Amino acid sequence: MANSTQISIEKQGPATLTILPTYRCTAACEQCCFGSNPDIRERLTLEEIVDSIKTAHRNFSSLRHVVFSGGECVMIGDDLFESIRVATELGLGTRIVSNGYWGASKNKSAITAKRLRESGLKEINISTGRDHAKFVSIDAVLNAMTDAVSQGIFGFLTVEKDAEDSAVFNEITADPRFAALNALGESRFRYQINTWMKFNEQHKDRGTSASTKPNSPCSQLFSNLVVTPHKNISACCGLTHEHIPEMRIGSLDTNGLAAAYEAQTKDFMKIWIHVDGPDGIIKKVYGGNPPPELISNDHMCDTCARLHKCDQTRSLVRERYQEFYPDVMFRYEMKNLLDRISQPN
Ligand code: SF4
Numbered sequence: 001m002a003n004s005t006q007i008s009i010e011k012q013g014p015a016t017l018t019i020l021p022t023y024r025c026t027a028a029c030e031q032c033c034f035g036s037n038p039d040i041r042e043r044l045t046l047e048e049i050v051d052s053i054k055t056a057h058r059n060f061s062s063l064r065h066v067v068f069s070g071g072e073c074v075m076i077g078d079d080l081f082e083s084i085r086v087a088t089e090l091g092l093g094t095r096i097v098s099n100g101y102w103g104a105s106k107n108k109s110a111i112t113a114k115r116l117r118e119s120g121l122k123e124i125n126i127s128t129g130r131d132h133a134k135f136v137s138i139d140a141v142l143n144a145m146t147d148a149v150s151q152g153i154f155g156f157l158t159v160e161k162d163a164e165d166s167a168v169f170n171e172i173t174a175d176p177r178f179a180a181l182n183a184l185g186e187s188r189f190r191y192q193i194n195t196w197m198k199f200n201e202q203h204k205d206r207g208t209s210a211s212t213k214p215n216s217p218c219s220q221l222f223s224n225l226v227v228t229p230h231k232n233i234s235a236c237c238g239l240t241h242e243h244i245p246e247m248r249i250g251s252l253d254t255n256g257l258a259a260a261y262e263a264q265t266k267d268f269m270k271i272w273i274h275v276d277g278p279d280g281i282i283k284k285v286y287g288g289n290p291p292p293e294l295i296s297n298d299h300m301c302d303t304c305a306r307l308h309k310c311d312q313t314r315s316l317v318r319e320r321y322q323e324f325y326p327d328v329m330f331r332y333e334m335k336n337l338l339d340r341i342s343q344p345n
């Protein structure tokens with residue numbers, strides 16, 4: 001929903017560039033948001049990754065971090081280490097998101113952790129839980145995390161909320177390697193339990209984790225810029241972003257990163273999601289009484305997908321958005337102003 005004549009926003013930019021080099025993965029979790037599996041072949045080339053990092057750095061003085069996720073980003077091997085090195089040399093912080101499969105061999109775990117540190121990696125996030133553990137053992141996860149943290153890389157472990165028939169989190173916390181990591185303190189290692197979101201009919205509801213805020217403003221929009229394995233540029237890397245065509249804001253082959261980012265700052269719908277969250281929009285356009293099935297109890301990205309896919313809601317948004325426009329824009333501009341004031345020079 002573009003309204004370029006009325007919107008006037010001072011220049012802003014993303015703090016984070018997220019590179020999804022591939023949706024290929026060693027695992028094939030049943031509820032993977034990207035349907036990742038070992039047979040997927042498409043990926044970004046090293047040149048495309050490095051060019052994206054350099055282009056983002058050149059165009060956005062706001063850029064602070066590069067995140068490599070997927071799929072399983074460690075599967076691109078040397079290209080990952082080189083990409084981290086390039087980002088580090090530009091003065092950017094780096095994080096990878098992995099399933100920790102490379103911890104299955106003690107030797108490979110130690111070598112990979114050392115190479116990640118030598119490349120300049122600052123943070124590693126490893127995801128595990130009941131579905132992940134069907135493909136990557138808890139032993140591998142704890143080896144990978146232990147070796148990475150021992151190299152001085154900050155470690156963050158995300159565990160799927162257990163189902164009634166699983167006790168993976170208890171298995172992890174009972175392991176002496178977890179106790180040793182936890183004893184290092186929050187400056188070196190942290191963990192959280194995440195809601196495991198439904199993506200197909202095999203899903204069994206496990207309830208919502210305390211760390212998940214299903215109803216809140218979306219902080220990803222405008223602060224993150226995402227490059228996908230198909231050379232598309234996405235406004236976010238929320239769990240449902242590939243299920244919402246509106247989140248695709250460009251392509252490396254057509255408009256490029258800077259123009260794609262600029263264009264989305266003129267899209268009132270993204271501004272509204274950023275300020276009020278998808279649930280806030282739904283509640284407003286339905287006069288505070290939305291159909292309950294539109295609001296997800298699990299995850300805000302789930303609600304976001306429902307907002308974009310429901311024809312009735314889309315019509316209501318089109319009919320009513322101008323009623324809310326002045327208030328939303330005022331709060332958006334105030335937020336930007338406060339963010340700029342609080343940012344270090
Ligand atoms: S490990 Fe992550 S990326 Fe790989 S299949 Fe599982 S959820 Fe998807």
Ligand code: SF4
Pocket residue numbers: 218219220221236237238239240241244247273278300301302304305
């Ligand atoms: S709430 Fe919507 S815009 Fe925000 S991260 Fe999720 S899918 Fe993306």
